[in-house]
Amino acid sequence: MFAIALALVLTPQQAAIRALADQDMRVATVGTRLAQGAAAMCPGQHLSTAGLVIQDAAQYSAATRDDARSALMLGEGPTVVGVVEGAGLAARIGDVVVAVDGATVAARPRAGAYDRVAQVEDAIEGATAPKVALDIRRGGASLPIDLAVVAGCRSRFQIVQGGLDKTQADGRYVQISERMLSLAPTDDALAAIMAHELAHNILRHAALKTPSKLAEYEADRLSVWLVGRAGYDLGAVMPFWEALKKRSDYGIFSDGTHPGWKNRLAAIAATLAEVRAQKAAGAPLVPSPQEDASQPPKAR
Ligand SMILES: [Zn+2]
Structure with missing residues (x-):
């Protein structure tokens, strides 16, 4: 991104405004890259x-x-x-x-x-x-x-203020809280969580009305493809989710609608292996037709 270079001393309030604008820029950068990279995956959207x-x-x-x-x-x-x-x-x-x-x-x-x-x-x-x-x-x-x-893909990305570890997707917007932003130290890590929410929008999960574990599996799996398609570091995906798992106060992922962490991480790891194999083969990064993303991983 282009830094906003101003040769002046900022007051604390000006510095706070600038810091928030820098975070907006970060979210816009990752969101734009993810949405453009995903374009082939969201026909009609x-x-x-x-x-x-x-x-x-x-x-x-x-x-x-x-x-x-x-x-x-x-x-x-x-x-x-x-x-x-x-x-x-x-x-x-x-x-x-x-x-x-x-x-x-x-x-x-x-x-x-x-x-x-x-x-x-x-x-x-x-x-x-x-x-x-x-x-x-x-x-x-x-x-x-x-x-x-x-x-x-048709999503707008925005920051919501507040201290919750919160993200959400309502079909049109992807919202990420300031605290969740602070949990993603790099843009590669931020891409992992933003891709999960973008995947919910692409898969039209807001239409389901009620949260569903299968929807979470679908979003987890598609998100890994979206990270790969946007050219972000696939190596940052597992460390981000593992770090999130360690946070016991992570609201939306502990309310019973997000599947158990063990299964989630296993599904993400399995999808990562598929994406890496496709990438190594120089093949387009799209889920194979055989893959049924709506099913949780079997062996456990
Ligand atoms: Zn989700």
């Missing part, structure tokens, strides 16, 4: 991804808004605060988005603080590959830029 993180000063309370402007270079309107590496290279941090594919962004928020950001994100996601045309304001100048967009 695509959207365009451009790898931009956009914020609006209106999102911040009156007490923090000026600090947010300073810390993140926010302008008057939805502003680019992060650009995922390898994507959206025509965009720069500090660019204010004025129009997307000719549709002008509202001059000020209407219904809510996020609505201009949502308007830009919706327009980019709905753009027809391979590019989307943005009108932006950079410094004092207005200029048009073409942004490359890539098809990805």
Whole structure:
């Protein structure tokens, strides 16, 4: 990712805002790569991804808004605060988005603080590959830029504040808590848990209404393929899940809906072996048709 290099001393509040924006950037980076890598696995569920993180000063309370402007270079309107590496290279941090594919962004928020950001994100996601045309304001100048967009699986990734070891997928969003983020020391480890939640969305598990152990097996197994397809380190998968297993207070995985850890880890290990074998053979990283991911592993 591109670091936001500002040669100024930040106040504690500005530093906190920047730290959260850095975490947003991390989640956007891993999420974009996973969603794009998974594109072949989610027929009918695509959207365009451009790898931009956009914020609006209106999102911040009156007490923090000026600090947010300073810390993140926010302008008057939805502003680019992060650009995922390898994507959206025509965009720069500090660019204010004025129009997307000719549709002008509202001059000020209407219904809510996020609505201009949502308007830009919706327009980019709905753009027809391979590019989307943005009108932006950079410094004092207005200029048009073409942004490359890539098809990805239809999920938005966001951080939820709070101390729980929590992640969830509702079919549209993948949410990850700040504490779960802190449990994933590297992007490779973060990819393991985010791929699990993306897999729930790809497999449309939210439609099941009630949590199911079989759904967890399916998500665990598909997640390993998604990690491999995105090019993240498969060697980080088992250490992440083993570390999570050691945490006895891990809420969502101890409520009886996630299968027993022993079975889960065995299924993940078995899938890792399959993915590695396919990779070694230079074959596409897709589950073999014989594999029935809905069944728990047998031998135990
Ligand atoms: Zn799950």
